Amino acid sequence: EVQLVESGGGLVQPGGSVRLSCAPSGFSFSTYWMTWVRQAPGKGLEWVGYINPDGSERVYLDSVKDRFTISRDNAKNTLYLQMNSLRVEDTAVYYCVRGHTVTVHWGQGTLVTVSS
Amino acid sequence: ENVLTQTPGTLSLSPGERATLSCRASQRVYMNFLAWFQQKPGQAPRLLIYGASNRAAGIPDRFSGSGSGTDFTLTISRLEPEDFAVYYCQQYGSTPRTFGQGTQLEIK
Numbered sequence: 625e626v627q628l629v630e631s632g633g634g635l636v637q638p639g640g641s642v643r644l645s646c647a648p649s650g651f652s653f654s655t656y657w658m659t660w661v662r663q664a665p666g667k668g669l670e671w672v673g674y675i676n677p678d679g680s681e682r683v684y685l686d687s688v689k690d691r692f693t694i695s696r697d698n699a700k701n702t703l704y705l706q707m708n709s710l711r712v713e714d715t716a717v718y719y720c721v722r723g724h725t726v727t728v729h730w731g732q733g734t735l736v737t738v739s740s
Numbered sequence: 741e742n743v744l745t746q747t748p749g750t751l752s753l754s755p756g757e758r759a760t761l762s763c764r765a766s767q768r769v770y771m772n773f774l775a776w777f778q779q780k781p782g783q784a785p786r787l788l789i790y791g792a793s794n795r796a797a798g799i800p801d802r803f804s805g806s807g808s809g810t811d812f813t814l815t816i817s818r819l820e821p822e823d824f825a826v827y828y829c830q831q832y833g834s835t836p837r838t839f840g841q842g843t844q845l846e847i848k
Contacts, residue, residue: 659837669777669785669828671837683835719784725773725832728796730784 626650626729628720633734640710644734646703646720654678654698657724660705662716663733670716672705674724688714710738742767742831746840752848759816761843763829768809770833776805776814777828779842785828789814821847 632644646658660672673684675694682694693706703720717733743766753759763774772792777785787796789805792812802817816823824847829840 668842669779669830669839671830671839674837685836724837726775726787726790726796727832728787732784 626722628722628729628731630718630720630731630734633718633736635737635739636710637740638710638712638738640738641706641708642710642736644705644707644718644720644736646705646731648701648703648720648722651722653696653701653703656722658694658696658703659721659724659727660694661719661721661730662714663719664713664716667716672718675703676724707736710736712738714738741836742769742834742838744829744831744838744840746827746829746843748843749841750844750846752846753819754848755819755821757819759814759819759823759845761814761816761827761845763807763812763814763840765810765812765831767834769812769831772808772812773831773833774805774807774812775830775832776803777830778823778825779828780825788827816845819845 627649629647636642659674675682679696691709695704715738717735719733720731721727722729745764747762774792776789779785793805804815806813826842828842
């Protein structure tokens with residue numbers, strides 16, 4: 625069974641940093657593109673970016689491009705989202721998603737709250 | 741950026757009725773790479789339709805997708821109580837990937 629478990633969310637101050645992790649299981653992680661999607665409280669879904677299987681290609685939403693970094697460690701079977709210079713508007717549930725086109729498998733998400 | 745606009749914002753119907761949800765793109769969606777998701781409170785989105793008209797595995801046949809180019813439709817033929825939720829369309833034919841703002845399907 626495919627599972628994706630996010631962790632690392634919490635309360636962070638504006639301007640601060642946080643690193644989210646996603647632990648996949650039930651499939652060969654190193655062969656899949658992976659995506660992050662976020663959802664602000666009570667709002668719709670917003671694509672954040674994706675990474676290719678070997679980590680050499682990454683594409684980002686413009687509003688996060690110079691602040692967020694998606695990376696992966698295939699040896700440790702983990703996907704990351706490093707978030708720097710956080711803003712109040714980055715407050716959201718962040719979902720880890722398998723694939724970058726047809727996305728069947730989503731994690732349950734981890735909440736990041738940016739507030740002073 | 742390919743902006744997706746969903747209508748209506750809220751749809752109030754009764755179980756057993758037919759639901760028609762619309763998604764209009766600001767640019768042609770490459771290869772009709774358009775998906776529909778269902779989301780219930782506190783849950784992750786669930787893929788219903790991909791490639792505009794292909795049902796994902798395990799999705800009941802009362803859900804169907806149609807359309808091409810810039811205009812797409814999700815139809816639920818006979819609403820079941822568990823179908824009341826928020827529905828999103830998403831295009832995955834270009835970057836940035838974009839979602840519609842959602843249609844809230846509520847019980848009348």
